[in-house]
Amino acid sequence: KQEVTQIPAALSVPEGENLVLNCSFTDSAIYNLQWFRQDPGKGLTSLLLIQSSQREQTSGRLNASLDKSSGRSTLYIAASQPGDSATYLCAVLVYGNNRLAFGKGNQVVVIP
Amino acid sequence: SQTIHQWPATLVQPVGSPLSLECTVEGTSNPNLYWYRQAAGRGLQLLFYSVGIGQISSEVPQNLSASRPQDRQFILSSKKLLLSDSGFYLCAWHPIGTGHNSPLHFGNGTRLTVT
Numbered sequence: 001k002q003e004v005t006q007i008p009a010a011l012s013v014p015e016g017e018n019l020v021l022n023c024s025f026t027d028s029a030i031y032n033l034q035w036f037r038q039d040p041g042k043g044l045t046s047l048l049l050i051q052s053s054q055r056e057q058t059s060g061r062l063n064a065s066l067d068k069s070s071g072r073s074t075l076y077i078a079a080s081q082p083g084d085s086a087t088y089l090c091a092v093l094v095y096g097n098n099r100l101a102f103g104k105g106n107q108v109v110v111i112p
Numbered sequence: 113s114q115t116i117h118q119w120p121a122t123l124v125q126p127v128g129s130p131l132s133l134e135c136t137v138e139g140t141s142n143p144n145l146y147w148y149r150q151a152a153g154r155g156l157q158l159l160f161y162s163v164g165i166g167q168i169s170s171e172v173p174q175n176l177s178a179s180r181p182q183d184r185q186f187i188l189s190s191k192k193l194l195l196s197d198s199g200f201y202l203c204a205w206h207p208i209g210t211g212h213n214s215p216l217h218f219g220n221g222t223r224l225t226v227t
Contacts, residue, residue, distance in 0.1 A: 031212035043118075043202055043218035051212070089156075093212055099171075100216060104155040 002027045002094050006103035014111050019077035021106045023090035028068045031093040035064050035075050038087045038105065047088075048075070080110045114139035118203050118219035126227055131176075131190040133222050135203030138184065143205040145186040146216070147178055150200040162186060163208070198226045 003026045013019055023033070032051050036044040048057045048064040050073070056065040061078040077084055089105040115138045125131060137143050147159040158171045160178035168178050175194060179187045186203060203219040 034215050036215075036218075041221070041223065043220045044204075044216075046215035046217065049213070049215045091156075091216075099158060102156040104153070 002030075002092060002101040004090060004092060004101050004103040006088075006090060006106050008106065009104065010107040010109075012109040012111055013080055015080060015082060017080055019075075019080045019084065019108060019110075021075040021077075021088050021090075021108070023073040023075070023103055025071045025073075025092050025101070027094070028071055029095035030068065031095055031098075033064075033066050033073050034091045034093070034100070035062075035073075036089045036091065038089060044089065082110050082112050084108065085110045114205075114207075114217070116203060116205055116217060116219040118201075118222055120222060121220065122223045122225075124225045124227060125193050127195055128192045131188070131193050131197070131224070133188040133201055133203075133224075135186045135188075135219055136184055137205045140184070140205070140207055142183055142208050144208055145180065146204040146206070147186065147188050148202040148204060148218075150202060150221075151198075156202070160188070193226045195226050198224055200224075 005024045030052050032049055034049045035047040037047050038044045050057045050066045063076045066073045087105040087107045089102055091100040091102040093100055118135045145162045148156045149159055150156050160170055162168050162180045165180055176190050201222045204216045206216050207214050
């Protein structure tokens with residue numbers, strides 16, 4: 001069974017610092033890895049999707065890397081802003097059953 | 113553009129009462145549809161998914177059920193709610209035929225409190 005882990009569960013950073021969020025998964029048989037953002041009381045918003053054959057994806061200040069063989073992904077947010085405060089979840093699309101397995105998320109607070 | 117609507121946004125129901133949550137998608141045809149539940153400290157749990165009208169797959173045995181009466185409508189129901197049914201319910205959709213290149217798109221969720 002695929003297990004997705006995100007550590008730490010919560011973190012705070014001062015505004016302007018780069019954010020580094022880590023995601024690990026136990027089974028490398030995946031189609032893709034997806035990063036989502038969730039604001040309090042809201043649904044999930046897709047940030048980046050990395051195909052299993054890709055090493056990274058970029059969108060604006062966001063960059064996500066994928067090392068499938070070691071079961072790891074990192075989300076970088078450059079020059080963090082208070083508006084980046086949210087919970088960030090990663091999920092992997094499991095090969096063979098087409099189900100997304102989610103981590104529990106990193107709750108981020110960017111301090112002005 | 114495609115949009116997804118979920119209602120109600122919040123709901124407080126007594127134990128033993130029925131439940132009906134509705135989700136509709138606009139701007140696309142024949143989407144794959146999903147119901148997730150997010151409980152505090154437990155992450156997202158897939159409850160049901162559907163690849164077409166009347167086609168429902170259940171992931172977790174429980175007192176909930178789902179139906180898809182129309183192409184872009186997905187309904188989550190219960191005949192008798194339990195305290196353990198409290199949580200944040202999210203509907204999501206995925207375009208069919210895009211393989212594994214498209215992300216999952218979520219609604220804004222329904223906060224259900226069973227008292």
